[in-house]
Amino acid sequence: MKRIGSLLLSIALAFTLCVLPAAATEADPTLADTAFAAAQAAQQYGGAQSVQYALWQDGEIVLTGHVGDYSRTENRALTDDILYGIGSVSKMYTTAAVLKLAEAGKLELDAPVTRYLPDFTMADPRYQDITVRMLLNHSSGLAGSTMANGFLLNDPDTTATDTLLEELSTQRLKADPGAFSVYCNDGFTLAELVVEAVSGMEFDQYVQQTLLEPAGLADTYFPGGNFDTSRLAKTYYTTQDTQALPQETVGIHGTGGIYATASDLAAFGGMVFCEDTILNEDSRAATMADEYANGLWPEDDEDSVAYGLGWDSVHWYPFAYSGIQALAKGGDTIVYHSGLVVLPEYHMAAAVLSSGGVSTYNEMAASQILIAALGQQAVTVDQTPRTLPAAEKVEMPAELTQYSGLYGSSTQTVSILVSENGTMTAEGSPLSYYSDGSFRDEEQTMMVKFIEEDNGQVYCWQKAYSTLPGLGQLPTSSYAFMKLPDNPVSKAVQSAWDARSGKMYLALNLKYSNIVYTQALPAAGLATDSVNMPGYMVFDRMVDENYAEGAAIIPGLAGRDWQNITMTKKNSVEYLSTCGGLYVDSAAAESLFGGASSWSTIQADGYARWYQVGPSAAGKTMTVQLPEVGGFAVYDAAGTPVAASWAFGDTSVVLPEGGWVVFSGDPGSRFLLTLSQTEEN
The missing domain is CATH 3.40.710.10 (DD-peptidase/beta-lactamase superfamily)
Structure with a gap:
C-alpha cells in the first residue's frame, strides 16, 4: 500500500502568462480565425x-x-x-x-x-x-x-x-x-x-x-x-x-x-x-x-x-x-x-x-x-478551468517533519524543510498545510504532497493547472523530486570529488559542426557540498573516487537523462566523460601564443585543441586560415561565443582577455593563425 503524507515544494508554474492579441478574443471566431489566433499565441x-x-x-x-x-x-x-x-x-x-x-x-x-x-x-x-x-x-x-x-x-x-x-x-x-x-x-x-x-x-x-x-x-x-x-x-x-x-x-x-x-x-x-x-x-x-x-x-x-x-x-x-x-x-x-x-x-x-x-x-x-x-460538428469539448480540490488550512501532524531532507531530480537538488508550524519550504515562499494532507501556496495555484511508494522511495508529488489565454489549460500531476537516501562514502571518495568541485572541463570530442559551439562555452562543471550534501555531486551520487551516477528514480520527465560521470587520468591530466561526451580539465589548456604567426594541428586522436587568451594575445585580432575540414570558435571570459567559423563564416576575431579559443577538425587538420594589433575606431 502507498502511504501518503504531505509536503510542500515551491515550484514555479511551467508556463508564463501573457496577454493574447485582441483578435483571439473575438466572439464566435471561425475555424480559420481560431487557428490563426492560436498560432499567434504560441508564437x-x-x-x-x-x-x-x-x-x-x-x-x-x-x-x-x-x-x-x-x-x-x-x-x-x-x-x-x-x-x-x-x-x-x-x-x-x-x-x-x-x-x-x-x-x-x-x-x-x-x-x-x-x-x-x-x-x-x-x-x-x-x-x-x-x-x-x-x-x-x-x-x-x-x-x-x-x-x-x-x-x-x-x-x-x-x-x-x-x-x-x-x-x-x-x-x-x-x-x-x-x-x-x-x-x-x-x-x-x-x-x-x-x-x-x-x-x-x-x-x-x-x-x-x-x-x-x-x-x-x-x-x-x-x-x-x-x-x-x-x-x-x-x-x-x-x-x-x-x-x-x-x-x-x-x-x-x-x-x-x-x-x-x-x-x-x-x-x-x-x-x-x-x-x-x-x-x-x-x-x-x-x-x-x-x-x-x-x-x-x-x-x-x-x-x-x-x-x-x-x-x-x-x-x-x-x-x-x-x-x-x-x-x-x-x-x-x-x-x-x-x-x-x-x-x-x-x-x-x-x-x-x-x-x-x-x-x-x-x-x-x-x-x-x-x-x-x-x-463545427456540434461536438463540445469541456474547457472549464480546473482548480485544486477544496481544502482548508489545518494543523499539521507532527510526524510530517520526517519528510525534511535533500530531494533531487535528474537535473537538480533541493533541500526541503517541513517545520512544526505546518509549513514546507524549498527554494521559495513557504507552503501551508491543508486538510487534504497537501501543502499549498497562498493563491492555491499548486499543491504538493509526500508519497511513499511501494519501491521504498519517498516522492514529492505536485499538482497544478497552468492556463494560457488563447491556448487553454494544461494539468500537471507528477513526481517532481525523490528524497535522496543517505549515501555514506569514505573520506577518500568524498575528498576526491571535493577536489574537483568548482573545476571546469572543456569538451574534446565535439565535431566542428556541432551546434553547441554557437550556444556557449562547451564545458562541464562539478560541484560538491560535503556539509549539506555528503556523498553527492550535485544530483549524482558518488559511487567511488572516479564514478558518480544519477540517483533520481522518477517516472515521467523529472528522472530523465541521467548524467553519469566517469573520471580518468592520463599523463597527469584529468578527463571527464558523460553522455557520450569527453572533457578535459581546463587547467591543461595552453595559453594562446601572442606572436605574429603560429599554427594549431589536430592530433591523431581527433580531439579539439583548446587555448586560453592570455595578456600577450588579448585585444589582438586573430585571423585564421582554415583547413579543408574543421572550424574554430572563440568565447569571452564569461563563456559567451564571439566567433564561430562553421556556423557564421568567421575567419577573424578580436581576442577577449581571459577568453577561450577552440580548434576542431579531422586528425591532421592544421589552422594557420595570424595575430595583429587591432585598429582602434
Whole structure:
C-alpha cells in the first residue's frame, strides 16, 4: 500500500502568462480565425520566429496557415510549403516503422532487443531483459540521452546513431527494465537500429517506402536527403540575432531528425493513426494503450504526460475531460519545435511547427484548432478551468517533519524543510498545510504532497493547472523530486570529488559542426557540498573516487537523462566523460601564443585543441586560415561565443582577455593563425 503524507515544494508554474492579441478574443471566431489566433499565441508565448499549422480531417488537409516571418533579413514570404524540423515527433515514425515490421511477422514487440541486435551489450546484465516494446514506451531503464554529436549544423553525419551500441556497452541501467516509464531518447535510437537490422534497409529508406510513399507524404525529409534546404524555416540562436544559423541536422533520425511541413505532419498523424491505410487496427490500438500505467506512476494521473507507444500522452487534455481520446507528441530540437495532436475517433489531426518557440505551446495551439473543428460538428469539448480540490488550512501532524531532507531530480537538488508550524519550504515562499494532507501556496495555484511508494522511495508529488489565454489549460500531476537516501562514502571518495568541485572541463570530442559551439562555452562543471550534501555531486551520487551516477528514480520527465560521470587520468591530466561526451580539465589548456604567426594541428586522436587568451594575445585580432575540414570558435571570459567559423563564416576575431579559443577538425587538420594589433575606431 502507498502511504501518503504531505509536503510542500515551491515550484514555479511551467508556463508564463501573457496577454493574447485582441483578435483571439473575438466572439464566435471561425475555424480559420481560431487557428490563426492560436498560432499567434504560441508564437508570442514562446518568442518564435515563425509558426506554421495545418488541420487534417477525413483524409485531407482542410486548413493551413502561418504567422511570423521566414527570415529576419531576407525578402522572402513565409508560405505553407516551408519545412521545419519536427524533433521528437520523429519518434512516431519510428514507432510506426516498428509496428509495420511486427505486422509483417518480422519482429515481436515483447521479444528482447538482443534478438535483433546481437551486438547490443551493457555493463549491466539486466539489459538482456529490455524488449522492443520497452524502447517505445520509455521503460527500458536506459540512462537517457547519449548524443553528444547528435545536433550538428549543415552536416548530415550520423555518428551519434552509429556509435550508440559502443557507448551503451559501458553503461549501466537506472532501473529494472519495465519498472517505470521515464522519457528516454536512446531507446528510440536503439529502435531505429532495430528497424534497420530487421528490415535490411537504411532507416530513412524503410520509412520512405513503407510510410511516406503509401501515405502520399511528399514533403517529409531526412538530413542529407535530396531536397531544397532553402525551404527550411530560418532559425536563430537568440531572439536578438539577425544572422541565421545554417541548416540544423539531427543525426539521430528516428529520435528527432525528420523535417516536414505542418501539412505533411498532420497528414501523417491522420493517415497512420486514424485510418487503415498504413497500420492495421490492432497496431493503432497498441500505440494508444496506457503503457505508462504498467509501472511506477502517481495514482493521480491527471497529467499532460501519459505514455503510450511513442506518444507523450494518450489522454491529452482538455479532450480527456470530455471522454475524447486525444494523442499528443511534442518535439524540440535546439532551434525547432513541434506539436502533433490526433483524435482517432473523429479522424482529425492537427500539427503546429515553429522556428524558435516551445513544443508544449504548439501542442496546445493544435488542440485549439481541433476544438474549433469539432465545434463545427456540434461536438463540445469541456474547457472549464480546473482548480485544486477544496481544502482548508489545518494543523499539521507532527510526524510530517520526517519528510525534511535533500530531494533531487535528474537535473537538480533541493533541500526541503517541513517545520512544526505546518509549513514546507524549498527554494521559495513557504507552503501551508491543508486538510487534504497537501501543502499549498497562498493563491492555491499548486499543491504538493509526500508519497511513499511501494519501491521504498519517498516522492514529492505536485499538482497544478497552468492556463494560457488563447491556448487553454494544461494539468500537471507528477513526481517532481525523490528524497535522496543517505549515501555514506569514505573520506577518500568524498575528498576526491571535493577536489574537483568548482573545476571546469572543456569538451574534446565535439565535431566542428556541432551546434553547441554557437550556444556557449562547451564545458562541464562539478560541484560538491560535503556539509549539506555528503556523498553527492550535485544530483549524482558518488559511487567511488572516479564514478558518480544519477540517483533520481522518477517516472515521467523529472528522472530523465541521467548524467553519469566517469573520471580518468592520463599523463597527469584529468578527463571527464558523460553522455557520450569527453572533457578535459581546463587547467591543461595552453595559453594562446601572442606572436605574429603560429599554427594549431589536430592530433591523431581527433580531439579539439583548446587555448586560453592570455595578456600577450588579448585585444589582438586573430585571423585564421582554415583547413579543408574543421572550424574554430572563440568565447569571452564569461563563456559567451564571439566567433564561430562553421556556423557564421568567421575567419577573424578580436581576442577577449581571459577568453577561450577552440580548434576542431579531422586528425591532421592544421589552422594557420595570424595575430595583429587591432585598429582602434
